[in-house]
Amino acid sequence: MKWWRTASFYFRINVVIVSSVLLLSVALSGVVFVHNRTLLEKELDKRGAEIGNSIAAMGSESIILDERFVLHEIAAKARRGSDDIRYIMIVDYAGEILAHTFGDGFPAGLPLELPPGLPRSNAATGEPGGEAAYAVTRYRSNEGPFREVVVPVERGAVGYVRVGLTEQDMRHILEQNIKNFSLITLVVCLLAAVVATRLAYRIVHPIDQLAQAAGQIRQGNYGVRIPPDDQAEVGRLASAFNDMAATLTRKDDENEHLLTALRDKDARHVRLLQKVLSVQEDERKRISRELHDEAGQSLASLLAYLQLLMAGEVTSSQREAIGQLKSLVVEILGGLRKMAVELRPPALDDLGLVPAMAKYVDGFALQRDLTAIFAPEDDNPELDPAVALALYRILQESLTNVARHAEAKAVRVELAAEGGDIALTVSDDGRGFDAAALPAGEESLGIYGMMERAELLGGTFQMTSRPGQGTTVRVALPRRLG
Ligand SMILES: Nc1ncnc2c1ncn2[C@@H]1O[C@H](COP(=O)(O)OP(=O)(O)O)[C@@H](O)[C@H]1O
Ligand SMILES: [Mg+2]
Structure with a gap:
């Protein structure tokens, strides 16, 4: 019944109401038809019996005297003027026809036997008959259906009067009945269809309006409202919808406010x-320069003084002490240089990103005793200085993580152009971790820092790692900043 469920409401309500009306009127007309027919049949039989009785009263003597001509006159007179009487027959107690009104032969199918139930003359049958005042037989002849009313004369001892009636008039009345009924049914059905359609409109129209308004809300137009309806249920629905739309409008305004505040806050951040x-970069630069220029220079001078001191008059124990002092100063100087380079690699400013990275990766491999491969696609990619610096810092953080957490044997660093972007990939074969469950906050500041740097420059950052599967950091930044 899918078609029924998908058919329009107008169609369905019309079918239900009109078919109910139709069913009711068919049932009613059936009952009325049967009732009317019974009534009319009774009327017809009564009329037949009356005519039969009056003929019996008039002709009883003539039957006994076998005055056939008189009987014929009586029958013909009784029939005259009555269209519904097709024939009258007068028979004697044995059923022999004494007179009849058929001018031109008997109709085929005429019953010859007298119907049961009538009083019978013992002389005719040898056995007693019934007590009925008259009996009715229905039969079909070549002229159509007939009702024959048989009235006994002197309780059947003298004879019987047979009155044949046509059902034509009765049928005509019944047909007229049915016609009137059909006409009324048609009118009522039409009225019902009009009422059903109006009713459907009263239901469907507000739902249509509601659907349209809901569609507007879906498109973000929260200002839409439904005109109030005076029907109870529909009215409640409309006002509930309007309340909902008003709430949505209010919430939308609130959201808009919050969003603006959030955007402002984000922009400030x-x-x-x-x-x-x-x-931070300036500070690193300054500290790096200071470490190199000031502290480095002072330590270099200190070294020169120690050298001078050593060249002078010193005891062997003093020489040894100065020697130890000298190697300490050399060590501190080396540490200072390393720190200065870490803070601000001179290679980045002087040589460019690729040599600076190569130097950093080599130094990292040497220090941490693992295999590190640097595979740049291009030796001198054209990059915005901020992008180069960010890539360098991300490389530093990634390699520091490899050293601190990965327990890796090898690490591979790739730098490749991708359309307008430059992509840096650092992958290790270490123990990996569950990157999807990266804790927020203090523990992951390094990773979030890389993410922030990438986002600040309009780039993307991805970290793929699973326990036992190594870790890959991939960052893509636009080569030129707009
Ligand atoms: N290459 C890596 N191999 C294994 N684990 C890593 C790697 N890089 C990061 N991690 C994990 O991610 C965590 C967060 O890293 P990070 O944000 O840099 O913070 P931190 O290095 O200060 O611990 C680390 O504590 C570590 O568990
Ligand atoms: Mg870290």
Whole structure:
């Protein structure tokens, strides 16, 4: 019944109401038809019996005297003027026809036997008959259906009067009945269809309006409202919908406010972060320079003094002490240089990103005793200095993580152009970790820092890792900043 469920509401309500009306009127007309027919049949039989009785009263003597001509006159007179009487026959007690009104032969199918139930003359049958005042037989002849009413004369001892009636009039009345009924049914059905359609409209129209308004809300138009309806259920629905739309409007305004505030806050954070990073870089640069220029120079002078001291008059124990002092100073100087380079690699400014990275990766491999491969696609990619610096810092953080957490034997660093972007990939074969469950907060500041740097420059950052599967950090940044 899928078609029924998908058919329009108008169609369905019309089918239900009109077919109910139709069913009711068919049932009613059936009952009325049967009732009317019974009534009319009784009327017809009564009329037949009356005519039969009056003929019996008039002709009883003539039957006994076998005055056939008189009987014929009586029958013909009784029939005259009555269209529904097809024939009258007068028979004697044995059933022999004494007179009849058939001018031109008997109709085929005429019953010859008298119907049971009538009083019978013992002389005719040898056995007693019934007590009925008259009996009715229905039969079909070549002229159509007939009803024959048989009235006994002197309780059947003298004879019988047979009155044949046609059912034509009765049928005509019944047909007229049915016609009237059909006409009324048609009118009522039409009225019902009009009422059903109006009713359906009263139900469907507000639902249509509601659906349209819901569609508007789906498209974000929260200002839409439904005109109030005076029907109880529909009215409640409309006002509930309007309340909902009003709430949505209010919430939307609130969200808009919150979003604006959030955007402002985010923009401030971005500016702050940029500032922090640039201040950090400046600070690193300054400290690096100071370490190199000031502290480095002082230590270099100290070394020169120690050299001078050693060249002078010193005891052997003093020489040994100075020697130890000298190697200590050399060690501190080396540490200072390393720190200065870590803070601000001169190679990045002087030579460019690829040599600076190569140097850093080599130094890392040497220090940590693992295999590190640097595979740049291009020796001198054209990059914005901020992008180069970010890539360098991300490489530093990634390799520091490899050293601190990965327990890796090998690490591979790739640098390749991808359309307008440059992509840095650092992958190790270490123990890996569940990157999907990266804890927020203090524990993951390194990773979030890389993420932030990438986002600040309009790039993307991905970290793929699973326990036992190594770790890959991939960052793609636009080569030029707009
Ligand atoms: N290459 C790596 N191999 C294995 N685990 C790593 C690697 N890089 C990061 N991790 C894991 O991610 C965590 C967060 O890293 P990070 O944000 O850099 O913080 P931190 O290095 O200060 O611990 C680390 O504690 C470590 O568990
Ligand atoms: Mg880290």
